[in-house]
Amino acid sequence: MKELIWLVPLLPLAGFLIVSLGKSYLSKNLSGIIASTMVLGSFLLALGIFFDISGSKEKSFTVNLFEWIATGDFKVNIAFLIDPLSAIMLLIITGVGFLIHLYSMGYMHDDEGYAKFFSYLNLFVFFMLLLVLGDNYLLMFAGWEGVGLASYLLIGFWFKNSSYNDAAKKAFIVNRIGDLGFILGIFLIYITFGSIQYSNVFSEALNLKESEPAIVAATLLLFIGAMGKSAQIPLYTWLPDAMAGPTPVSALIHAATMVTAGVYMIARSNILYSLSPETLQFVAIIGGVTAVFAASIGIFQNDIKKVLAYSTVSQLGYMFLALGVGAFTGGVFHLMTHAFFKALLFLGAGSVIHAMSGEQDIRKMGGLRKKIPVTFITFLIGTIAISGIPPFSGFFSKDEILAHAYEVSPFFWVLGVLGSMMTTFYMFRLLFVTFFGSFRGTEEQKHHLHESPKTMTIPLIVLAVLATIAGFAGIPDIMVHDGHWLESFLHPVFKGSEAFTHGHKMSHSMEWILMGATVLITVLMLLFAYTKFVKNNNVPAGDEKKQGFLPNLLANKYYVDELYNAIITKPLNALSGFTYKFMELKGVDFIVNGTGNAIVWISGVARRVQSGNTGFYIFAMVVSIIVILVINLFNK
Amino acid sequence: METLQAIPLNHYILLSAALFSIGVMGVLLRRNAIIIFMCIELMLNAVNLLMVAFSAHHGDGKGQVFVFFIMAVAAAEVAVGLSILIMIHRNTNTTDIGFLNKLKF
Numbered sequence: 001m002k003e004l005i006w007l008v009p010l011l012p013l014a015g016f017l018i019v020s021l022g023k024s025y026l027s028k029n030l031s032g033i034i035a036s037t038m039v040l041g042s043f044l045l046a047l048g049i050f051f052d053i054s055g056s057k058e059k060s061f062t063v064n065l066f067e068w069i070a071t072g073d074f075k076v077n078i079a080f081l082i083d084p085l086s087a088i089m090l091l092i093i094t095g096v097g098f099l100i101h102l103y104s105m106g107y108m109h110d111d112e113g114y115a116k117f118f119s120y121l122n123l124f125v126f127f128m129l130l131l132v133l134g135d136n137y138l139l140m141f142a143g144w145e146g147v148g149l150a151s152y153l154l155i156g157f158w159f160k161n162s163s164y165n166d167a168a169k170k171a172f173i174v175n176r177i178g179d180l181g182f183i184l185g186i187f188l189i190y191i192t193f194g195s196i197q198y199s200n201v202f203s204e205a206l207n208l209k210e211s212e213p214a215i216v217a218a219t220l221l222l223f224i225g226a227m228g229k230s231a232q233i234p235l236y237t238w239l240p241d242a243m244a245g246p247t248p249v250s251a252l253i254h255a256a257t258m259v260t261a262g263v264y265m266i267a268r269s270n271i272l273y274s275l276s277p278e279t280l281q282f283v284a285i286i287g288g289v290t291a292v293f294a295a296s297i298g299i300f301q302n303d304i305k306k307v308l309a310y311s312t313v314s315q316l317g318y319m320f321l322a323l324g325v326g327a328f329t330g331g332v333f334h335l336m337t338h339a340f341f342k343a344l345l346f347l348g349a350g351s352v353i354h355a356m357s358g359e360q361d362i363r364k365m366g367g368l369r370k371k372i373p374v375t376f377i378t379f380l381i382g383t384i385a386i387s388g389i390p391p392f393s394g395f396f397s398k399d400e401i402l403a404h405a406y407e408v409s410p411f412f413w414v415l416g417v418l419g420s421m422m423t424t425f426y427m428f429r430l431l432f433v434t435f436f437g438s439f440r441g442t443e444e445q446k447h448h449l450h451e452s453p454k455t456m457t458i459p460l461i462v463l464a465v466l467a468t469i470a471g472f473a474g475i476p477d478i479m480v481h482d483g484h485w486l487e488s489f490l491h492p493v494f495k496g497s498e499a500f501t502h503g504h505k506m507s508h509s510m511e512w513i514l515m516g517a518t519v520l521i522t523v524l525m526l527l528f529a530y531t532k533f534v535k536n537n538n539v540p541a542g543d544e545k546k547q548g549f550l551p552n553l554l555a556n557k558y559y560v561d562e563l564y565n566a567i568i569t570k571p572l573n574a575l576s577g578f579t580y581k582f583m584e585l586k587g588v589d590f591i592v593n594g595t596g597n598a599i600v601w602i603s604g605v606a607r608r609v610q611s612g613n614t615g616f617y618i619f620a621m622v623v624s625i626i627v628i629l630v631i632n633l634f635n636k
Numbered sequence: 637m638e639t640l641q642a643i644p645l646n647h648y649i650l651l652s653a654a655l656f657s658i659g660v661m662g663v664l665l666r667r668n669a670i671i672i673f674m675c676i677e678l679m680l681n682a683v684n685l686l687m688v689a690f691s692a693h694h695g696d697g698k699g700q701v702f703v704f705f706i707m708a709v710a711a712a713e714v715a716v717g718l719s720i721l722i723m724i725h726r727n728t729n730t731t732d733i734g735f736l737n738k739l740k741f
């Protein structure tokens with residue numbers, strides 16, 4: 001099976017080419033079916049590879065395909081690395097990717113850009129697979145940029161709306177900032193280790209001592225890339241705007257896969273990060289703060305997709321918190337469970353939007369649970385899972401992160417629990433306002449309300465099942481001894497960094513207490529949301545009616561966009577206005593136009609010489625010849 | 637050969653220079669196209685004469701062969717030049733180059 005690894009990314013690429021080039025020949029349904037089949041094929045292959053890996057003793061394979069770049073000492077191959085980490089990522093990308101392709105066949109059915117949409121989705125899957133499969137940083141970077149491109153194309157998919165285009169450009173530009181850090185990090189790694197291939201870099205790195213400046217700098221630079229791609233403070237502002245894209249895109253790219261690329265990158269480079277505790281601490285702080293910060297914004301959002309977007313930023317913060325405290329397995333575990341329940345929530349939101357004929361404001365919904373029962377139940381499961389109520393998947397991954405955070409510092413634990421509280425509140429607020437109470441939309445919408453077609457509900461059900469059971473892949477030690485399958489599976493990838501983890505193991509009773517406290521707080525928040533939104537039937541007020549300083553601040557997202565606008569965009573605009581007026585118009589243009597004008601004037605004078613008088617021409621000729629002769633005479 | 641060598645080379649050079657100068661002055665000063673044309677021939681032949689004289693002086697036949705070539709080419713050139721002059725005369729009824737001033741800025 002391992003020899004067929006090249007087919008895994010190739011199938012979606014072929015799908016992209018077939019669907020995009022054959023757009024005008026293929027029927028609408030056929031292009032969707034081709035695209036979905038390609039991803040399904042990749043999924044089946046990935047499944048085979050996964051069983052190969054878990055069955056064999058040897059846990060890491062490199063499949064060399066061909067030489068890509070070779071200049072002097074610098075050699076890069078197109079080579080794929082198969083190990084437990086990339087096998088898990090492959091399954092998530094192709095599995096969730098296939099479900100979302102299936103869902104899109106229903107969701108995008110009436111869209112005129114149907115084939116284009118599927119070709120972009122396939123392109124995205126191809127680049128994402130390249131990102132996780134590459135065996136060197138440059139190949140990862142190629143995939144990294146490729147998913148950025150696919151994300152840009154899909155956010156601006158409905159390009160006739162100029163604000164959607166602006167959102168796409170924002171995502172692209174903010175990601176460029178991160179990518180600059182990422183590529184500088186790669187340069188630094190090449191300078192330090194003389195190679196960018198993972199195996200060489202990591203074995204070389206072990207020869208260096210801890211906190212070597214080069215490693216600290218390289219890991220920080222790589223993390224800047226992760227900040228951009230995975231929407232962490234301060235580069236998270238693009239992700240909420242990215243909700244302009246079609247909902248399946250939000251589910252696939254901006255929740256389940258692409259935004260977790262940063263988490264994958266750090267998990268992949270775990271040895272480098274373990275060698276640099278300073279960076280790890282920085283990662284943990286950024287992650288923890290982002291988790292709380294984004295969750296607090298989510299509380300006052302009224303757009304169903306915006307709530308989920310901030311929730312994604314917050315959950316990504318959790319993953320980085322996990323990585324930062326050295327719980328690499330926990331980070332990947334949460335990545336996996338999050339991919340399931342967040343894709344589920346987004347697809348559920350898409351189903352709600354579909355039923356509401358495009359309405360996204362939860363204040364205009366309400367009472368939907370009777371009308372769209374499948375969506376309601378799956379959405380409920382997703383909400384429970386993300387809130388971390390046992391035994392749903394989110395509980396296990398979140399608990400593992402919190403336990404490790406507590407081992408490193410109670411401060412991180414408090415951040416995590418704060419984030420978790422707010423997550424529970426805003427998710428149940430979303431659920432209650434949308435599905436409970438009475439319908440608040442127009443008569444027309446009420447008449448139109450309907451459950452989504454089978455192609456949309458089946459992925460919802462499958463994801464709901466996954467969101468329920470995925471947590472059992474990582475049952476903590478205190479419940480079932482050796483119950484953490486994922487940890488033992490990923491052990492070969494993370495064993496190199498184990499020696500550097502500093503946290504002290506806490507006692508079992510302490511772990512039980514923390515777990516109980518978290519669950520208790522979560523349930524209390526649930527009840528609070530229940531009394532507020534179901535018992536008292538509160539409907540969130542409009543933005544204009546917000547009372548008090550804090551709600552206002554939160555509803556306006558801490559004015560971060562306005563802040564960036566004021567401190568970065570405006571000065572930049574002013575600077576470019578200045579350079580335009582003074583350097584462009586009065587400098588460059590003056591010189592260029594001045595040269596042109598001077599030549600026009602000189603030739604206007606000089607052309608008088610051409611009088612048409614043959615005698616004068618001959619005279620000029622003779623004089624010139626004499627002059628040439630005289631010059632020659634004196635030059636002798 | 638004997639008689640030629642009786643005249644010193646200097647005389648030939650002076651004669652050629654005089655002929656050439658007359659040609660140049662004719663080209664510069666006259667306005668009749670035919671006269672200018674003849675003056676150009678005069679310059680050409682001044683050079684020819686010089687070439688023949690040097691050829692004899694150095695006892696080398698190559699110069700004389702060259703002169704034959706020049707004369708042949710000059711004949712062809714005259715044919716073309718005179719036909720151009722005839723066309724000019726047909727079109728403008730004059731051979732005065734002062735009237736040929738249409739090609740200007």
